[in-house]
Amino acid sequence: MQIRPRTDDDAPALIAILTQVHERDGYPARPLNVRREWLWQDAFVGAWVAVDDGVVVGHVALADGFAGPGVPEGALGISRLFVAPRATGRGAGAALLDAARVGAGDRPLGLEVADWSAAARALYERLGWRQVGEGVAEWAGPDGRHPTLTYFVAP
Known part of the structure; x- marks a missing residue:
């Protein structure tokens, strides 16, 4: 598994x-977000892809200005983390999180996970991310419900 900075050429595969x-998995929650503009945002200070045998299989971005209950001030946030179904369980998610941690430098790193994302939550807990708070999302899922978000910080 190779991790490299994302390029514009990665858009179709992503x-x-x-x-x-x-x-x-229902991620992202809104079908409207399955588009390039959702992945390329000005708030992102870095983005990486996982490549397996020359094929892009995953993505992560770092967002500036991440905040939430228990998250240290000045934190960067993990955003748009996903792995192709065919590559799940092969270490791509962990490798992408490691790349983001390196990319964050000395800044604290946090993330949020919706209550319906059990697999994502299990990954973060297995990798030693620490739960620091909960809150209700400002956005709603397709069913109109505002999920409970759990906030984690990097180990």
Whole structure:
């Protein structure tokens, strides 16, 4: 598994993977977010892809200005983390989180996970991320419900 900075040329592969992940896991929660603009945002200070045998299989971005209950001030946030269904369980998610941690430098690093994302939560806990708070999302899922978000910080 190779991790490298994301390039504009990765967009078609990432949209295809995001479509698969949305259909399988409901991530992102809104189908409207399965698009390039959701992945390329000005608030992102870095983004990486996982590549397996020359094929892009995952993505993560770092967002500036991340905040939440228990998250240290000045934290960067893990954003848009997803792995192709065919690559799940092969270490891509952990490798992408490691790349983001390195990319964050000395800044604290946090993330949030919706209550319906049990697999993501299990990954973060297995990798030693520490739960620091909970809150209710300002956004709603397709069912109109505002999920409970659990906030984690990097080990």
